[in-house]
Amino acid sequence: MLQLTKRTEYGLIALVHMVDQGGEYTSAREIAESYPIPKRLLAEVLKDLARSGLVNSLRGSTGGYALARPPEQITVGDIVSALEGAPTLASCDTADGNASDCEVEPVCPIRSPLQRIRKGIWLQMQRTSLRALVTPSPQAADLPLTARNGPAAS
Amino acid sequence: MLQLTKRTEYGLIALVHMVDQGGEYTSAREIAESYPIPKRLLAEVLKDLARSGLVNSLRGSTGGYALARPPEQITVGDIVSALEGAPTLASCDTADGNASDCEVEPVCPIRSPLQRIRKGIWLQMQRTSLRALVTPSPQAADLPLTARNGPAAS
DNA sequence: TTGAAATAGCACTAAATTGGTGCGAAATAC
DNA sequence: GTATTTCGCACCAATTTAGTGCTATTTCAA
Secondary structure, three states, rough: OOOOOOOHHHHHHHHHHHOOOOOEOOOOOHHHHHHOOOOOHHHHHHHHHHHHHOOEEOOOOOEEEEEOOOHHHHHHHHHHHHHHOOOOOOOOOOOOOOOOOOOOOHHOOHHHHHHHHHHHHHHHHOOEHHHHHHHOOOOOOOOOOOOOOOOOOO | OOOOOHHHHHHHHHHHHHHOOHHHHHHHHHHHHHHHOOOHHHHHHHHHHHHOEEEEEEOOOHHHHHHEOOOOOEEHHHHHHHOOOOOOOOOOOOOOOOOOOOOOOOOOOHHHHHHHHHHHHHHHHHHOOOOHHHHHOOOOOOOOOOOOOOOOOO
């Protein structure tokens, strides 16, 4: 239903939390205790983030995770891509432009416009940095087409 | 994984097909035979489209479906909304701005930026008309933020 | 040296969503 | 009347996702 997975959601929350911790290494337990997130599952997500190089990890009793790059250089696109793969709107619409396993392909009339939409979504995710997530200032979001209905910065 | 459902995909194909048929009523069978789509499932999708008022239906042996409005006035957003609901990126991010059943809510740090992204996606779908789907001309797509990597219109 | 606390890896179960089907009823043209 | 269509609802099957179990390995610190 065109929704991010819980894994991605948890990953985003964890990364935002890490931003707040500065460069300090933060354990999965600590993050999981700050939000109603199953610790075990969050651990799994963090492992994936480490595998894809978005965070560094340290083992041992004082170990944990920390951002591998400054939050300005990590995008929502990076995170989504690491945790659930790049978005593909239709089965005949892959990120690399191939229509590999699409049976409709030879007669499919909706490919190129859907690709355009997907690219737009993707662009938006790549344009939104982790920094923008943590700083909800209207400026920092770098999304010119924002429809602002009334956050009322309190 | 941030992907449209098959139902939506089939719906899009069917609607594009209807555009080609002009104002003529087209049966589910005819459409299903033009593409490798299970007839039975397509029928279900068309019923939904009819229920939501995007297409008109006629029963009887010469019946079928036809667009209820000109394709310029039907958007991808309308179609997606009819077949799988409006996109919601995270569980704390509903279309109406409420965070109804979100347990993370009081401490959730990612709400407003995700809402912005979702709104951008939504806007893009609302901006893309069925006409644009059927006419893959770069002009007709009305997507100002298109990542134009090949067409090179300028 | 020992133990606690942390990540790493892998497999597994359970729940939810989605894809697809069955079947009968009501309408309509011939 | 019959063939062909949409309509409505329920149902099963396949896939995806959420979440857990368990063990090994690393590291700090007492």
